[in-house]
Amino acid sequence: MTRGVPVNPALAFIAPALILIGVFFFLPVLGALLLSFTDFDIYALGRLDRLRFVGLENYRRLLADPRFWTALKNTVHFVAVGGPLSVLVSLGAALLVNHRQVRYPGLFRTLLFLPVVTTLAAVAVVWRYLYHPRHGFLNYALGLLGFGPIDWLGDPDWAMPAIILMAVWKNFGFNMVVFIAGLQSIPRRLYEAAEIDGADGFSQFRYITLPMLGPTFLFVTIITLIGYFQLFAEPYLMTQGGPAESTLSVALLMFQEGFRWWNLGYAAAVAFVLFLIILAGAWLQSRWRGRRP
Amino acid sequence: MNWRRILSSLTLHTALVVLCGLTLFPLLWMVSVSLMPADAAARWPPPLWPAHPTLAHYRLLFERLDVVRYAWNSALIAGSITLLSLLINSMAGYAFAKLRFAGRERLFGWLLAAMVIPSQAAMLPLFLILKSLGLVNTLGGVIVPGLASIFGIFLIRQHALTLPDSLLDAARIDGAGEFRIYWSLVLPLCRPVLVTLAMFTFMGSWNDFMWPLIILTSDERYTLPVALANLMGEHVQDVELMMAGAGLTVLPVVVLFLLLQRHYIEGLVLGSVKE
Numbered sequence: 001m002t003r004g005v006p007v008n009p010a011l012a013f014i015a016p017a018l019i020l021i022g023v024f025f026f027l028p029v030l031g032a033l034l035l036s037f038t039d040f041d042i043y044a045l046g047r048l049d050r051l052r053f054v055g056l057e058n059y060r061r062l063l064a065d066p067r068f069w070t071a072l073k074n075t076v077h078f079v080a081v082g083g084p085l086s087v088l089v090s091l092g093a094a095l096l097v098n099h100r101q102v103r104y105p106g107l108f109r110t111l112l113f114l115p116v117v118t119t120l121a122a123v124a125v126v127w128r129y130l131y132h133p134r135h136g137f138l139n140y141a142l143g144l145l146g147f148g149p150i151d152w153l154g155d156p157d158w159a160m161p162a163i164i165l166m167a168v169w170k171n172f173g174f175n176m177v178v179f180i181a182g183l184q185s186i187p188r189r190l191y192e193a194a195e196i197d198g199a200d201g202f203s204q205f206r207y208i209t210l211p212m213l214g215p216t217f218l219f220v221t222i223i224t225l226i227g228y229f230q231l232f233a234e235p236y237l238m239t240q241g242g243p244a245e246s247t248l249s250v251a252l253l254m255f256q257e258g259f260r261w262w263n264l265g266y267a268a269a270v271a272f273v274l275f276l277i278i279l280a281g282a283w284l285q286s287r288w289r290g291r292r293p
Numbered sequence: 294m295n296w297r298r299i300l301s302s303l304t305l306h307t308a309l310v311v312l313c314g315l316t317l318f319p320l321l322w323m324v325s326v327s328l329m330p331a332d333a334a335a336r337w338p339p340p341l342w343p344a345h346p347t348l349a350h351y352r353l354l355f356e357r358l359d360v361v362r363y364a365w366n367s368a369l370i371a372g373s374i375t376l377l378s379l380l381i382n383s384m385a386g387y388a389f390a391k392l393r394f395a396g397r398e399r400l401f402g403w404l405l406a407a408m409v410i411p412s413q414a415a416m417l418p419l420f421l422i423l424k425s426l427g428l429v430n431t432l433g434g435v436i437v438p439g440l441a442s443i444f445g446i447f448l449i450r451q452h453a454l455t456l457p458d459s460l461l462d463a464a465r466i467d468g469a470g471e472f473r474i475y476w477s478l479v480l481p482l483c484r485p486v487l488v489t490l491a492m493f494t495f496m497g498s499w500n501d502f503m504w505p506l507i508i509l510t511s512d513e514r515y516t517l518p519v520a521l522a523n524l525m526g527e528h529v530q531d532v533e534l535m536m537a538g539a540g541l542t543v544l545p546v547v548v549l550f551l552l553l554q555r556h557y558i559e560g561l562v563l564g565s566v567k568e
Contacts, residue, residue, distance in 0.1 A: 009392070009471040009472075010388045010392035010393065010394040010397075010471075011394060012471075012472075013385060013387065013388035013392060013471075013475070014384070014385045014388045014389070016381045016384065016385070016441070017381050017382060017384065017441040017446060018385070018441075020381065020437075020440050020441035021404075021442075021443065023422070024415075024422070024437060024438040024440075024441075025407075025410075025412075025415055025438075026407070027418070027422070028414075028415035028417075028418035028419040028422060029410055029418075030418075031415075031417075031422075032414050032415060032417055032418050035417060035418055035421075093312060096305065096308055096309050096312065097309065101301065101305055102305060102309065103306070108309050108313060109558070110551070110554050110558075111316065111317060112312065112313060112316050113550075113554070113558065114316070114317065114320065114547065114550070115320070117496055117546050117547060117549075117550040117557075118320070118500075118543045118546065118547065119499065119500040119502075119517070119518050119539075119542045119543050119546060120500060120518070121500075121502045121517075121519070121521050121522050122323075122518065122521060122538075122539035122540075122542040122543045123319065123320075123323075123539070123543070125521060125525055125535050125536075125539045126319050126322070126323045126539050128525075129326075129334075129532050129535070129536070130319060130322070134335075135334065135335045135336060135337055135339050136339070137322060137339050140337070140338050140339050169316065173316075174561070177558055177561055177562065178561070178562070181562040222409075226409060226411065229411070230411050230412075230413055232413070236506075237522055237525070251413050251503075254413065254417075255503070255507075258416075258417050258420075259420070264417050264421070267417055268418070271414050271416070271417060272414065274411065274413065274414065275410065275411060275414040278409065278411055279409060279410075282409045
């Protein structure tokens with residue numbers, strides 16, 4: 001018979017999840033750090049004894065690699081323009097849908113949310129044709145407004161804006177729903193009191209809505225930041241990082257180095273730098289928001 | 294009646310209808326073009342409606358381009374991940390909410406903090422781990438890493454916290470074992486959040502692109518999104534065919550969402566507005 005300390009049944013409940021998360025998430029993240037200190041490449045993939053420890057060599061190479069800096073610049077461009085734009089559109093849509101006078105807010109909310117649930121690979125295909133320079137619908141609509149055609153995905157100056165536009169379209173519904181929930185948690189009596197004091201719509205928005213949305217803003221910006229830094233499928237599917245590497249993202253660089261050229265050691269360094277940037281971004285965001293009253 | 298009120302209501306609804314129109318346009322255009330005969334969309338001005346609607350591209354996808362196989366792979370992967378992860382995450386979420394063990398809060402705090410780690414950071418070593426397990430280019434290689442999720446555990450825990458302790462204690466006094474309590478008391482009470490999590494998981498796995506792209510290397514194992522990206526390479530000129538493929542890929546998730554959208558959006562709010 002078994003004797004000694006009785007095993008807590010709770011452990012049996014958490015063990016499957018913890019083991020899976022440990023083996024298939026925490027272990028690989030740790031592994032990425034170790035891998036980034038090695039010269040793991042296609043030869044090591046076949047014979048592990050080819051593997052050598054190279055210290056910080058991959059990171060040194062990374063800092064000297066113009067493709068890495070291009071990828072970083074593009075990713076920051078995507079995050080810095082696409083992130084705020086997507087949050088603004090979400091907030092605007094949330095304010096519209098949540099307005100007191102709106103009939104059928106649930107219907108509008110559902111329709112505006114629809115792009116979020118669609119498959120990125122599929123809608124990227126659709127947008128590729130919407131952006132087509134000769135018979136795409138976007139250029140046709142621009143032509144009606146009196147603008148000349150734009151080679152959206154073929155012009156290095158326009159490819160990233162095109163990807164940002166598509167990403168905002170695809171994602172704004174998510175933050176919109178979070179904002180609507182935040183707006184609905186603001187007590188009605190605050191607005192009633194402001195109305196008695198004669199505050200107009202804009203001051204109500206400025207002095208009640210915005211401050212009360214503080215925690216929602218923090219959540220939305222961190223989630224958006226983390227998601228947008230991982231930009232991969234949009235450029236992979238629409239531009240393959242081109243033209244002239246104008247849409248090459250850090251995650252796409254990692255994918256190409258790791259899974260196309262099998263430079264796993266170098267790619268791990270790329271992945272780890274991306275991780276550190278996201279960590280620093282999330283930390284800065286929460287500190288910056290946390291300091292404000 | 295107050296004229297200003299009517300005017301503002303009119304402006305508001307016009308703005309909403311325009312916004313919805315712009316939002317839905319790419320999806321409606323996708324469906325419309327998919328019904329046009331080959332080369333009908335490549336005209337100027339681009340046609341909005343199919344003059345002669347046809348199902349030819351859908352037929353081609355089903356009969357010649359193996360779309361059933363890819364859909365089956367996608368369904369098998371998304372279905373397995375959903376069922377198994379629901380069991381695994383709900384057990385852990387319930388334990389973190391209601392069962393006592395040393396270090397529970399600290400462990401949960403660590404898990405929550407780890408949610409900022411991007412999954413891409415894990416992908417290269419994960420590939421090597423799955424390679425050593427012989428799971429590269431198998432559906433299992435897509436399924437296994439998705440079986441437990443911190444977000445899923447968190448969502449279940451939030452809901453399980455609201456269950457009354459007295460109910461669980463009463464069951465214990467009646468002599469029910471811990472697993473029995475979980476299975477026949479906790480799970481039925483958690484049904485709404487389980488439906489929500491099932492939707493999140495199914496749609497997430499169905500739509501996932503990067504990991505299946507990495508781990509699946511031969512055509513017959515591809516999921517729909519990976520197959521679509523592959524098809525794009527060969528049929529980049531066939532707008533109408535690609536729109537039909539895109540339409541078939543989004544159809545299941547869009548239908549699922551429209552049927553159960555209340556659960557989905559409520560769950561999203563529960564998962565985002567924490568504490």
